[in-house]
Amino acid sequence: MTFINYAAREINCKIVYYGPGLCGKTTNLQWIYDKTNPQAKGKLISLATETDRTLFFDFLPLDLGTVRGFKTRFHLYTVPGQVFYDASRKLILKGVDGVVFVADSQEPRMEANSESLLNLEKNLKEQGYDLRSVPYVLQFNKRDLPTAVSAEDMYRQLNFKGEPTYEAVAMNGTGVFDTLKAVAKLVLTELKKK
Amino acid sequence: MEITCKNCFSRFRAAVQTPLVAPVRVLCPSCGHQMVLKPPQRHEQHAVQFPTVDRRGSIPRRRTAAVADEPRPFRNFLGEHLKRLGFDVTFFETGEPIAHFVRSNRAELAIVNVYLKGKLGVEVTEEIKADPLLKETRVILIGALFRANRFRANPTNLYGADEYIEEQIPELEFSQIIRKLFPEIGGTVEGPVEPVEFDEARRLARLILSDIVIYNAAKVERGIRDGTFFDILRDEIDEGRQYFESRVSIRVRRDSEIFAETLEQFVQMKREELERLKRA
Numbered sequence: 001m002t003f004i005n006y007a008a009r010e011i012n013c014k015i016v017y018y019g020p021g022l023c024g025k026t027t028n029l030q031w032i033y034d035k036t037n038p039q040a041k042g043k044l045i046s047l048a049t050e051t052d053r054t055l056f057f058d059f060l061p062l063d064l065g066t067v068r069g070f071k072t073r074f075h076l077y078t079v080p081g082q083v084f085y086d087a088s089r090k091l092i093l094k095g096v097d098g099v100v101f102v103a104d105s106q107e108p109r110m111e112a113n114s115e116s117l118l119n120l121e122k123n124l125k126e127q128g129y130d131l132r133s134v135p136y137v138l139q140f141n142k143r144d145l146p147t148a149v150s151a152e153d154m155y156r157q158l159n160f161k162g163e164p165t166y167e168a169v170a171m172n173g174t175g176v177f178d179t180l181k182a183v184a185k186l187v188l189t190e191l192k193k194k
Numbered sequence: 195m196e197i198t199c200k201n202c203f204s205r206f207r208a209a210v211q212t213p214l215v216a217p218v219r220v221l222c223p224s225c226g227h228q229m230v231l232k233p234p235q236r237h238e239q240h241a242v243q244f245p246t247v248d249r250r251g252s253i254p255r256r257r258t259a260a261v262a263d264e265p266r267p268f269r270n271f272l273g274e275h276l277k278r279l280g281f282d283v284t285f286f287e288t289g290e291p292i293a294h295f296v297r298s299n300r301a302e303l304a305i306v307n308v309y310l311k312g313k314l315g316v317e318v319t320e321e322i323k324a325d326p327l328l329k330e331t332r333v334i335l336i337g338a339l340f341r342a343n344r345f346r347a348n349p350t351n352l353y354g355a356d357e358y359i360e361e362q363i364p365e366l367e368f369s370q371i372i373r374k375l376f377p378e379i380g381g382t383v384e385g386p387v388e389p390v391e392f393d394e395a396r397r398l399a400r401l402i403l404s405d406i407v408i409y410n411a412a413k414v415e416r417g418i419r420d421g422t423f424f425d426i427l428r429d430e431i432d433e434g435r436q437y438f439e440s441r442v443s444i445r446v447r448r449d450s451e452i453f454a455e456t457l458e459q460f461v462q463m464k465r466e467e468l469e470r471l472k473r474a
Contacts, residue, residue, distance in 0.1 A: 021405045021408060022409060082405045083401050083405060083437065084405075084437045108407075108408075109404065109408065111397070111404065112401055115397070115401050
């Protein structure tokens, strides 16, 4: 849930990067962190292991300008992607304002993508959210890999409500900021409705 | 022969030839009480031949069941299902031994075919039901013939049996009958495992494997190449198996080895791929 601090004229929003294990959620955040003005960002907290396995979450506070005189601060989170860590994912989804689903384009991970998407829908529902109404953006990551499934097939399989969808290569930043801007825009639009 | 008077409990010796071959009338020298000594029944002479069940240390307590029927798949079906419901099961083919077993072990359940060689199933039933020491024993009769294709009629006389079943009884129905006779078994009535449950378990196993593979690509490659896949990935596999077992019902796991099979199939597929590459 968006937190609005009227005294400080500040709006805090929570965006969660969701997706199967090793799909590139942390890489998205890392790229955003690396390419953002130091004054606009806080410290990137990442609890990853030597195998790139996110154990709990990554967290990056980010300032994205002002809306009607309020400074907007986005808190970007990632979830651990492996099927094991469902409890952590549920916890991190609490109070979410927007979701980015990062799908792995590799053919052997298509089933993991679908499962993770179903898991997102289920976990949101448990928190009282509906994926159909939550600000939501889809990203097809790892488009540079030779084993990547065509974007059309991925769209057919993973896009279910016409949500904004971006092709990305998070390792070199392709599509990373487009995705972030799209979800931020949806979150702010939602905020204005309230 | 030393005898204890049932009236005054005094002990005395009587000049009676043992083992008794016919009933003998004796008088207590202390109180004059008259008693009739009967020869032991035939099965009691052979008690040592029959298995008994040791219930010591069985926590939670398992119940004792005896099944007398021809050695056929149906008998195995009954045995397997009873074991799952917490019974120790002993099989018999004829009437006399099961009657003895039920008596000597105070078996909680006897399932007997109506027709058994020697002593008929209905006679075993009557004998059990007539014994006050076996009032807790439940008896199920098995119909001798299954004629669902011709006609179906419930028996009008169960000879005291608590229930009646026929071959080809569905697992669910059999389970319901047992739970009705033993309400303390509790739990929900298990239906047959739906195919979708197996599909979901297979899908989960594939997802766990997919995670293991993507996070340990180098180890996986080495394991396939050197034939050490299960050794060098032991920790990851154990972690995956634990998660699998936490998510998949015991009913599905009991009837299949989905997680192990998924790993085996993957290793086999990768080995074949490697062989093809070598040949090329």
